[in-house]
């Protein structure tokens with residue numbers, strides 16, 4: 001593996017925490033909580049992780065989240081992921097979680113938020129920073145999102161921002177305009193998946209109707225020159241997940257991913273893993289893949305990592321620390 005990719009301090013801004021559950025942990029939690037899964041072995045789980053599109057993936061993703069039934073389980077899952085972050089030199093990570101999935105099963109938002117936060121809190125003083133971004137499940141519609149917000153607004157100190165995820169087509173951010181307006185009135189940051197499976201109009205809607213500060217994915221912006229211009233003018237970060245895009249057939253082979261074009265156009269792009277266990281690539285592997293198949297250079301990886309640090313919801317002090325770590329990294333490695 002490239003020494004540069006292995007060593008560079010990394011920042012992850014687009015990762016669904018349950019998407020980091022490796023097959024062995026999935027089976028362990030299923031057994032612990034007496035959840036019947038249609039797979040008994042690691043190999044069977046791996047075999048099930050094949051998808052033709054986002055909808056097929058989400059069906060399996062939601063099913064596998066049934067193995068999580070307590071704050072302790074969330075702590076275990078997040079701790080596994082943070083351990084892996086240490087091996088990958090990830091210094092800051094913001095993890096998504098759809099709280100509605102758990103509310104609908106009779107669990108509480110506290111269970112989700114406190115379980116995930118417990119793993120971050122257990123990090124040492126100079127350890128990995130970050131936290132959770134609860135997301136609305138967009139295909140459940142705006143009324144459910146509004147109910148989620150009524151709960152989330154009582155826990156504002158427990159998360160970094162609020163996001164919008166799940167099935168995109170048919171559910172533009174415009175449907176969620178009112179709830180996003182209220183969230184902004186409370187001074188909370190927002191992000192939205194947009195331009196993953198749907199076209200540029202969904203990105204416009206996330207910007208103009210939901211006023212989000214980052215776009216998750218956003219790769220279809222290239223179909224609309226005016227949108228590209230707007231994204232550049234307003235320096236809107238796009239959190240791009242190349243291996244996810246390949247595995248969910250958003251693009252063809254990795255060599256056909258539009259990443260070079262996004263960079264050439266001058267967009268604010270950074271690289272992330274989305275659902276690394278399901279797609280077979282954590283952040284480091286994503287970086288290796290784009291270098292191998294898209295001709296992405298070390299300098300481009302460096303620039304995208306700086307983009308991620310700046311686009312994070314870390315405090316100004318922590319951002320300055322991360323940018324200093326990156327500045328210190330360059331002289332010996334470039």
Ligand code: ADE
Pocket residue numbers: 016019054061165166167193196244274275
């Ligand atoms: N939830 C988990 N992974 C997702 C993705 N790639 N897009 C939308 N919602 C998701």
Ligand code: ZN
Pocket residue numbers: 014015016165193216274
């Ligand atoms: Zn995602």
